[in-house]
Amino acid sequence: MEFQDIAYEVIGPVARISHNRPEVGNAEGSRLLTEMDQALKLAVEDDAVRVIVIAGKGKHFSSGHDLKEGQEKFADFTVEQRFEHEQLYFFEYGFRIWDCPKPTIAQVQGACIAGGFMVANMCDLVVASENAFFSDPVCRTLSCAAVELLVHPWVMGLRRAKEFLYTGRRLGAREAYEFGMVNHVVPDAELEQRTMALANEIAAVPPFALKLTKRSLNRAFDIQGFRNALASHFDIHQLAHVSEEFKAVTSRGYVNSSSRPQQKAG
């Protein structure tokens, strides 16, 4: 399969799916997300693949959804069109990562913002480099109710998630580690090697046992309401898209008001 916006590599027992639009901070357009979903399916169906790494080529993991594409193609969406679009690209594709029967590891450097934050956090484990930072600024910058998948309180705790979302501030890799959101923080130059070492360690574990263990751990979250809470938030998020506050921002051109890494260094 030929991909344009992602890179798909199989390295021994590990499949690595990388955002591959470094020139735009690995912004997640619809084609990129579709390709990521197709690559995930390839990796699941390949018996030789035991562990899946989701990464980003270049300086950043991902700056989030492709707001330029959003403004050009989706700005005039009806409520119905946006609901269908976001349900497929963000909710269903996101849950396919969560539900993937093989272990997944997010390998994160640089910016991991909004949509990128969702993708990374739907993975089982997160390995971050020292320079990685996480952010979901859309409440502040877009007048939107967080991103589509409100995974935040589940991965960092309720109070931290509230501050993170209310302020839109950046969370550094070390702080994310202290919050329990990140498994390991490693030197920038060692990110790929350390992630692959962890992936290979897990790849040596019997795959059916891993699959059952993951299933049970995820189900423990489901029993606490994870899936229903995210489904409920998705609907609330759709309401935010038709608010006067959101319209006021988008009518000004929301690409300019976003906090893309190339526009706000740090």
Ligand code: ZN
């Ligand atoms: Zn949305």
